[in-house]
Amino acid sequence: MNVEKLMNDLEKRHPGEVEYLQAVREVLETIEDVYNENPQYEANGIIERLIEPDRILTFKVPWTDDNGKVHVNLGYRVQFNGAIGPYKGGLRFHPSVNLSILKFLGFEQIFKNSLTSLPMGGGKGGSDFNAKGRSDREIMRFCQSFMLELWKIIGPETDVPAGDIGVGGKEIGFLFGMYKKLACEHTGVLTGKGLKWGGSLVRPEATGFGNVYFAQEMLATKGETFQGKTVVVSGFGNVAWGAVRKVTELGGKVVAISGPDGYVYDKDGISGKKIDYMLQLRATNEDIVKPYSYEFGAEFHQGKRPWEVKCDVALPCATQNELGKEDALTLVKNGCICVCEGANMPCTPEAIEVIQEHKILFAPGKAANAGGVATSGLEMSQNSMKLSWSAKEVDEKLHGIMKNIHEACVKYGKDASGYVNYVKGANIAGFLKVADAMVDQGII
Ligand code: NDP
Numbered sequence: 001m002n003v004e005k006l007m008n009d010l011e012k013r014h015p016g017e018v019e020y021l022q023a024v025r026e027v028l029e030t031i032e033d034v035y036n037e038n039p040q041y042e043a044n045g046i047i048e049r050l051i052e053p054d055r056i057l058t059f060k061v062p063w064t065d066d067n068g069k070v071h072v073n074l075g076y077r078v079q080f081n082g083a084i085g086p087y088k089g090g091l092r093f094h095p096s097v098n099l100s101i102l103k104f105l106g107f108e109q110i111f112k113n114s115l116t117s118l119p120m121g122g123g124k125g126g127s128d129f130n131a132k133g134r135s136d137r138e139i140m141r142f143c144q145s146f147m148l149e150l151w152k153i154i155g156p157e158t159d160v161p162a163g164d165i166g167v168g169g170k171e172i173g174f175l176f177g178m179y180k181k182l183a184c185e186h187t188g189v190l191t192g193k194g195l196k197w198g199g200s201l202v203r204p205e206a207t208g209f210g211n212v213y214f215a216q217e218m219l220a221t222k223g224e225t226f227q228g229k230t231v232v233v234s235g236f237g238n239v240a241w242g243a244v245r246k247v248t249e250l251g252g253k254v255v256a257i258s259g260p261d262g263y264v265y266d267k268d269g270i271s272g273k274k275i276d277y278m279l280q281l282r283a284t285n286e287d288i289v290k291p292y293s294y295e296f297g298a299e300f301h302q303g304k305r306p307w308e309v310k311c312d313v314a315l316p317c318a319t320q321n322e323l324g325k326e327d328a329l330t331l332v333k334n335g336c337i338c339v340c341e342g343a344n345m346p347c348t349p350e351a352i353e354v355i356q357e358h359k360i361l362f363a364p365g366k367a368a369n370a371g372g373v374a375t376s377g378l379e380m381s382q383n384s385m386k387l388s389w390s391a392k393e394v395d396e397k398l399h400g401i402m403k404n405i406h407e408a409c410v411k412y413g414k415d416a417s418g419y420v421n422y423v424k425g426a427n428i429a430g431f432l433k434v435a436d437a438m439v440d441q442g443i444i
């Protein structure tokens with residue numbers, strides 16, 4: 001494999017798709033040795049086939065607002081790789097959505113889903129729709145219009161979307177309702193469904209819980225636990241909420257959460273009803289975290305990121321490239337011992353370099369946030385069997401999956417000095433299974 005040639009060719013084909021190119025480069029650089037040691041991969045053109053999606057559906061999404069005005073958004077579904085199972089991955093509704101972002105997310109999803117050990121291929125979709133300030137009826141009409149196109153290429157055995165930024169239980173409900181009407185069937189075509197109509201217990205908190213289970217395993221390699229640790233979390237959405245809950249349960253103290261408007265510093269720790277309040281904040285559709293500060297008398301730092309707060313553990317749970325080199329240097333200076341990504345690709349490559357150089361524990365999202373999609377996989381199993389597991393059963397399975405992913409990262413990522421490069425470990429472990437499946441299935 002010639003990484004530079006592959007990257008040059010990819011960049012020529014897809015100029016300006018920076019997030020996608022960033023995600024591909026990281027994988028190529030870490031799997032290069034394993035790839036070259038297995039000549040069957042080169043012989044089958046595995047990497048050239050893996051870095052391009054199987055197909056992309058692009059469509060327009062016209063909808064009418066409450067005043068009768070017509071709006072047109074763009075909708076996408078990227079079906080990246082289906083070697084080990086139906087395409088699986090979330091839908092993101094956010095004004096910043098474009099093909100580069102969805103391709104980076106779909107590409108990462110291939111390895112993440114492989115790591116879960118469940119039979120799921122990689123995919124992602126979404127729209128540049130902005131829900132901020134929109135009424136529920138407007139969101140409903142948008143979701144219905146979106147599904148009017150999407151339903152043609154999804155199905156419980158072909159492609160199973162779920163939530164991501166801007167898509168939670170409410171949107172999944174509207175999307176499911178429209179799919180059901182169009183397909184005339186009630187199946188597990190989406191995950192993250194309501195508990196009364198096919199959803200799985202623990203799915204809402206699964207990404208955050210899984211992230212903290214993973215961090216717990218990382219800390220254990222150093223003989224550490226969450227007990228008494230100071231933790232900083234970014235974001236205040238689905239992932240952040242679950243992470244804050246689990247850290248608190250394990251005896252840690254979360255002192256900061258953040259939104260696009262800035263961060264909140266609560267020296268007493270975010271626990272109990274303060275965590276419930278995070279859900280209320282999110283549900284307002286305003287996307288600001290500031291109101292937390294007057295509700296609970298905490299400090300609010302306008303326009304700032306939370307990484308300047310001294311902490312033992314950092315959990316970036318908002319969005320891609322939100323933690324840069326300077327932030328990483330600040331974390332190191334303040335004695336942080338573990339950075340565990342809850343979001344997808346929140347740390348820039350330069351930040352990861354700083355963290356790894358200082359031999360601080362670092363886990364990439366594709367390993368450490370896999371609990372969300374893993375529990376989606378468990379929801380699919382329950383839907384297929386037409387039964388529901390208890391919260392305890394799902395949580396135990398989730399916990400077991402996160403421990404296994406950690407083990408796989410250690411197996412493929414530990415270097416001669418004993419330091420675990422989780423980025424390398426996750427990429428290799430995730431890649432091998434998919435690559436072998438592609439070899440078995442022929443060049444198609
Ligand atoms: P939410 O929509 O609940 O929260 C996301 C938060 O990030 C919002 O506050 C949002 O604010 C902010 N945000 C989004 N895009 C940007 C941007 N470009 N710049 C600055 N802030 C931004 O999403 P989730 O909690 O579901 O997702 C958070 C992260 O976790 C994402 O990276 C997602 O891909 C990842 N993830 C989610 C999983 C899930 O099951 N939901 C599973 C695994 C990973 P605003 O809209 O104002 O920008």
Ligand code: 2IT
Pocket residue numbers: 088089090091112160161162163164165191344369370372373374376
């Ligand atoms: O990034 C992710 O893994 C998700 N948004 C969850 C995907 C899913 O299918 O549950």
